[in-house]
Amino acid sequence: MDHFERLGQPRQHALDRDALETEYLARAAKAHPDKVDQDDASAKRAAMETSAAINEAYRTLRDPAKRAEYLVKLGGRDLDSSDPDVGAPKMPQAFLMEMIEHRERVVDARSAGADALDDLREDVDGQQGDALAEAVLAIAKGDTEAASRHLVVRRYLQRLLDEIDDEG
Amino acid sequence: MSDDFDPGALFQIEEPTAPAASKRAPGRGIGIDLGTTHSLVALAPHGEMPREVKDAEGHDILPSVVSYVGSEVVVGARARAAQVANPTQVISSVKRFMGRGRDEVGAHPYPMAAPKDEADQVVRFDMGAERAVTPMEVSAEILRVLKDRAEAELGEPIDGAVITVPAYFDDAQRQATKDAGRIAGLRVYRLLAEPTAAALAYGLDQTEGGKQGLFAIYDLGGGTFDISILRLREGVFQVLATGGDSALGGDDFDHALAAHLLEAAAVSAPTAQQREQALAVARSAKESLSDAQTVSVEVPTCGLSGFEVTREAFETLIDPIVRRTVKACRQTLKDADVGPDDLNGVVLVGGSTRVPKVRAVVEKTFKRPPLCDLDPDRVVAYGAAIQADILSGSAREGVTLLDVVPLSLGIETMGGIVEQLIPRNATIPIGARQVFTNYSEQQTGMVFHVVQGERELATDCRSLAKFELRGIPQLPPSMARIEVSFQLDADALLTVTAKELMTGIKQTIEVKPTYGLDEAAVDALVMESLDNAEADFEARNLAEGRVEAGRVSLAVRTALEEVGHLENLLPAAERELIVAALVATDEAMANASGTPGELKKAREHLETVSEAFARRRMERALLSGMEGKSLGEIESTLAAEEALEERRGSHTPQQT
Numbered sequence: 001m002d003h004f005e006r007l008g009q010p011r012q013h014a015l016d017r018d019a020l021e022t023e024y025l026a027r028a029a030k031a032h033p034d035k036v037d038q039d040d041a042s043a044k045r046a047a048m049e050t051s052a053a054i055n056e057a058y059r060t061l062r063d064p065a066k067r068a069e070y071l072v073k074l075g076g077r078d079l080d081s082s083d084p085d086v087g088a089p090k091m092p093q094a095f096l097m098e099m100i101e102h103r104e105r106v107v108d109a110r111s112a113g114a115d116a117l118d119d120l121r122e123d124v125d126g127q128q129g130d131a132l133a134e135a136v137l138a139i140a141k142g143d144t145e146a147a148s149r150h151l152v153v154r155r156y157l158q159r160l161l162d163e164i165d166d167e168g
Numbered sequence: 169m170s171d172d173f174d175p176g177a178l179f180q181i182e183e184p185t186a187p188a189a190s191k192r193a194p195g196r197g198i199g200i201d202l203g204t205t206h207s208l209v210a211l212a213p214h215g216e217m218p219r220e221v222k223d224a225e226g227h228d229i230l231p232s233v234v235s236y237v238g239s240e241v242v243v244g245a246r247a248r249a250a251q252v253a254n255p256t257q258v259i260s261s262v263k264r265f266m267g268r269g270r271d272e273v274g275a276h277p278y279p280m281a282a283p284k285d286e287a288d289q290v291v292r293f294d295m296g297a298e299r300a301v302t303p304m305e306v307s308a309e310i311l312r313v314l315k316d317r318a319e320a321e322l323g324e325p326i327d328g329a330v331i332t333v334p335a336y337f338d339d340a341q342r343q344a345t346k347d348a349g350r351i352a353g354l355r356v357y358r359l360l361a362e363p364t365a366a367a368l369a370y371g372l373d374q375t376e377g378g379k380q381g382l383f384a385i386y387d388l389g390g391g392t393f394d395i396s397i398l399r400l401r402e403g404v405f406q407v408l409a410t411g412g413d414s415a416l417g418g419d420d421f422d423h424a425l426a427a428h429l430l431e432a433a434a435v436s437a438p439t440a441q442q443r444e445q446a447l448a449v450a451r452s453a454k455e456s457l458s459d460a461q462t463v464s465v466e467v468p469t470c471g472l473s474g475f476e477v478t479r480e481a482f483e484t485l486i487d488p489i490v491r492r493t494v495k496a497c498r499q500t501l502k503d504a505d506v507g508p509d510d511l512n513g514v515v516l517v518g519g520s521t522r523v524p525k526v527r528a529v530v531e532k533t534f535k536r537p538p539l540c541d542l543d544p545d546r547v548v549a550y551g552a553a554i555q556a557d558i559l560s561g562s563a564r565e566g567v568t569l570l571d572v573v574p575l576s577l578g579i580e581t582m583g584g585i586v587e588q589l590i591p592r593n594a595t596i597p598i599g600a601r602q603v604f605t606n607y608s609e610q611q612t613g614m615v616f617h618v619v620q621g622e623r624e625l626a627t628d629c630r631s632l633a634k635f636e637l638r639g640i641p642q643l644p645p646s647m648a649r650i651e652v653s654f655q656l657d658a659d660a661l662l663t664v665t666a667k668e669l670m671t672g673i674k675q676t677i678e679v680k681p682t683y684g685l686d687e688a689a690v691d692a693l694v695m696e697s698l699d700n701a702e703a704d705f706e707a708r709n710l711a712e713g714r715v716e717a718g719r720v721s722l723a724v725r726t727a728l729e730e731v732g733h734l735e736n737l738l739p740a741a742e743r744e745l746i747v748a749a750l751v752a753t754d755e756a757m758a759n760a761s762g763t764p765g766e767l768k769k770a771r772e773h774l775e776t777v778s779e780a781f782a783r784r785r786m787e788r789a790l791l792s793g794m795e796g797k798s799l800g801e802i803e804s805t806l807a808a809e810e811a812l813e814e815r816r817g818s819h820t821p822q823q824t
Binding site: 021022025026028029032033034035037038048049051052055056058059 | 328357358401402403404406555558559560561568569570594595596597598599655656657658
């Protein structure tokens, strides 16, 4: 059973957020360990496992980026793995150079002041959103390879954003 | 961490599969608020409104203070009264020590027992007379008093308890709380986050149409601070985010004011006694300043008298502390992805929210006046009682609580970097797994380190436990694949299991909690408390045995005195036996180290050898036609008659 089935959702990127929420709450409430006889250890454990699976599914599906990565994973590319065949795709040299430049821009902006950092943040956030949008398009076309590359780009940009926020 | 989730493969936990026979005990669950400064037990049996349970004197609030002065352990107001005179043997605010290591606890007045070895981080207070107690045992004393109180109220044994913990408590602190419950002989149904308990008690699910709502719970207790953002929807209370500081509370207000008083008294190196008194004075001044604008205080041991404290001065002193709570509120709103304007209400919990400055700050931060209809000191226990009633099996209408883990859980990797496994504010229960591999064929074991916290370096996070995997099959380097599964249950408590994927061999995991007691140590303490219960039982038996033996012995003695000289009632040989048995009974009763068994044996022997004597007396009484009177009356009457006859002449006709 995958996360979409677990929450009664169609296996696609576009989800009705409100319907997802309603389904999740109903299923999480029904499966919660508090709902079983507290003396029945095996029922309690089973409830804990089902609940954990439902909670994990919700955590994945409610977040658009995680949801896209999960769809790519179902398509055969696990971004958390370094395996060249089924893991994150190897990125071209040019992309890595670009990311190094981005990092230098963060250092420069930080010394230039809060406004410069805010501008940079906005810029990087825009790029991150674009990468996700392209990944979603690729997913809709069934192109897992292209989607996975866009999502790797998005991850790099997200990390950059986190760095800006952490010390900003 | 992998997003795929297959519970079948993830949870390899061996468990008897036969469902246990249900022994649910509806209505026999209790809710306990185990607070830093005071504790409380409440009941809400069979769907009733929650109510606090009072002691014989009518007090429901139990000061969380335990005195080890002398041989007796005293809990509550009497212990607190003894504190200024015995600052080193009366323990207060023990909650601050729960799940904390020796290196972490900061300054406190209690002597510490020597660690058992270099790695021993468990806090043990040396209470004299070779008595060392852990914070878990001290808390268990408080829990035991509350349990007894609830049982007296219910008139039957309780089945289980919900104990509240600050939402921001980490795994070690939660585990310590659960262990304290077990040591006190309680079945802990659940550990419930304090703000969540408060939300439940407020019945926020029943307000404003009851359909949907978003609430902030600001909980400032004696020693802990929590902020939780909860959403109600579809009959589910979902905690969206929680934050706080498990070492920040109203106690800090007292300390700030006490330091100010000591400074005013020019006492730079206060004794433990001076500090305790300054603290006690500060506490009561703080309370007065909730209503008054100024208060005049005296600290006799420091030679301070008639010292004026204004509310303004007090607010300046506590400002940095209150600011820290605001910072946590902002972060938690951000984590929950909501703004102050999205909220339907803000609820105040904890005695420290009585301080006007705190109220003002909360109102400003959340842009609305806070709700404080329910007593902030009792609302947490009420919520716990409601949840305990549900978990005891009562058919009670209630919402489902979906709580979160307050701090991220991770594992230390190469270079001391933390790899996050479960992020903070993830809804629990939740699991995660990680695959590890071997670096050489000779490697048969693996040690890893689980930490909790938001920092990147393991040394900056809280160490929870070290796990040792053993019995890894000998495989070429990087061929062994050991999958370690982490599971957080509904109490946010962690369990770890592992298996080798290539061979399917399950691994042995040895858990070494960094700051708590390991399973065996807790079991030993539970056994000890059972032993104590046995000792108590023994003592009661002995006392009852003494009473019983005394009763029999007195009856025989009285009979001997009155009619024992009559040969027809008591042949000389029999009389000797009885006298010997009486002596033996006296000895058994006087023996301080005697057992109830010995006493019983002596009494039974006395009853046996005096049985014939008793029977003859009974027959004699019956024959004399004096039924209806008590044996004693008959005997004294008969004895009087006989004595009279004896005096009259020597040839008294024998009665048959």
